[in-house]
Amino acid sequence: MGTTPRIHSLDILRGLVMVIMALDHTRDYFHITATTANPLDPASTNTALFFTRWITHFCAPVFVFLSGMSVYLSAQNKTIAEAGAFAIKRGLWLIFADIVIMTFGLTFNPAYSFIFLLVFWAIGCSMILLGIFSQVSRTLVLATGILIVFGHDLLNFADLPQTGTVSVLIKILITGAATIVPINSTHLIGFFYAVLPWTGIMFLGYAAGTWYKKDFPAVTRKQYLVLTGIALCVLFIILRTVNIYGDPSLRKVYPSFLQNVFSFLNASKYPPSLQFFCMTIGPALLMLSALEQVSGKISTVISTYGSVPFFYFVLHFYFLHIMLVAAFFLSGYQTKDIIQSPLFFRPPTLGFSLPAVYAIWLFVVASLYLPCLWFKRYKTNHNRWWLKYI
Template sequence: MGTTTRIQSIDILRGLVMIIMAIDHTRDFFHITAMTADPLDPATTTTGLFFTRWITHFCAPVFVFLSGVSVFLAGQHKTPSQAGIFSIKRGIWLILAEIFILNFGLSFNPLYNFILLLVIWAIGWSMVLLGIFSRISRSLVLITGITLVFGHDLLNLLSLPKTGIEALLLKVFLTSSGTVIPINSNHLVLFSYAILPWTGIMFLGYSAGLWYRKDFPAAARRKYLLLSGLSLCALFVVLRISNAYGDPSLRKIYPTLIQNVFSFLNASKYPPSLQFFCMTIGPALLLLSALENISNKITKVISGYGSVPFFFYVVHFYVLHLLLVIVFFLSGHQINEIIQTPFFFRPPNFGFTLPVVYTIWLIVVASLYRPCLWFKRYKTNHDQWWLKYI
């Protein structure tokens, strides 16, 4: 029988970002303009649509950061070599899961003509690199994380190669905002998540894992979380106002107040800029500090999702896409409309208003609560080797 000691504040925060993340994926499948408009474009978006998309910006960086914390905690009772090898193996598993399991959930395309390499791909490679670097030195992990997160935007100031293998590697590892590479005439790969900026976030999460050791004073941990969170929030405001460093593109000025609010908050996620990191991880650290002393029925429900994040992540894509198939046919669409976009059963002109999207999101999240609790119990009570990878 397996036993695990979970940290409630981490499960609550992770559960919260998983629930919020599902909003964006529900929007991708069911919102009327998801295929035709940028919800973050200050010139064309609406307040409801902007914040529906913007609030989900917190999900990927917080999930990656907490993944780093979890890797540290999982390795406390292992030698550096054992912990490093496990991190490498788990990273490879996540890369394969992204390609074969999650891509099918996203597309329902058995031929895999269009492969999307998203956040699990970035997490997988980051775990591989973390497994290598942590075997050398924890200090090396911290220094590398700081360098990647705070320094990678320096590349925006340089003249970089535009063609050739150097340009391709730079895009895939550092600068990509969506690089499409053809494998052959029938298969394309989209690299949406540049690997190394996300690796930096995971490395910093791993380094922050030290604060969650059993012998680390709780008061000191809350203090460090609070100070770090406030510092990152302040740095975001300074960088955003100065408009000089920390994002691939300069902040634009628009004619209305609300458009300028949108512009101020619209830091780059692809790749995650320093400003994006400060904007998302800063508040997350403040929440981690506050959540240590909060326990009620709501946080218990939320932590149920956060205790099995990969399970929820995979299953919610399949549930959403199965619902999409049902709604597709109920809406009167025909078989010849199935393959109009890389996401089968999702024509460009298909979709509903935001209230309908939010209703579907609530139904899907609620329907997955008991399966998440079941899987949590199953993991706790069983020792199969594969459970360590999920």
């Protein structure tokens, strides 16, 4: 962001989650049961499919947490007012990008009959709120983040409205998993990421950004990362074992040991619960500590993806969808088979085995390396204003 020096460990972790994230989107488009079965259902899944989906749970929360860190670090070269205004403008841009760029990339539907509001929507709204709250104080951001992340699951015990405008707003902001709202008779908008739980994660990332200030001791930072990471992991185990608080769907008991392992790990992402936050951010902090001294060719390659996250994110979606269209016609489907649903070119009968999904994923990630490297160098060598938003 701007002239802020990049921190290699953050780029490595961000790049790693970007690469893993593409696996889940590849599975969505190409796995034979992607539209007909839940890969996380302990009663019907298998080990390979469960962990293919579960490992990607780390992507969104880690990315949002690191986005909060990036906002804090980029603010070091700006006044409080400038930093807040930039966060708000970038948030508005991300919401626009989700509506216009990502919705088309997901559907290839020029009529925009179904608008997807996904992770850019959640990040954009969170950045707008962060831009406002950060102008007051970092303490307010930290306190609000703690209150949201550790307290929003209290609503699981509340008797919330089930119908009406208030019910819809509560779902969009806090409790919803997939809230579909009609715009008119031919257009729908889907809110798939409840805003405020993700805002809490971003706020905590912003607060943790102070650990990466130039004058912050590296030894102390590593201690904070390790201690906080371990504490979150332990809290996840305790909450999941006690099975009373911290997740909208309490852990279920199944007949087999493996099914119970799946059940233990299957914390709620939609919306992200406290248990989900602990399960994902805890290990991420431990990894950040471990990545402090990492160098070499592999880490450099991975960090390349992490240094141009918006560019990579958009590009990989369009690439995957173009490949899906090609697979659609090569598999014998015709224009008349294009179903009028949110995901065009994805009939339930189209799909491949899990090994094929992994092969496609690796091909896509490898194919995007050179474009990402080019764009990283372009951003480094140019100082145009619009590059701050991409």
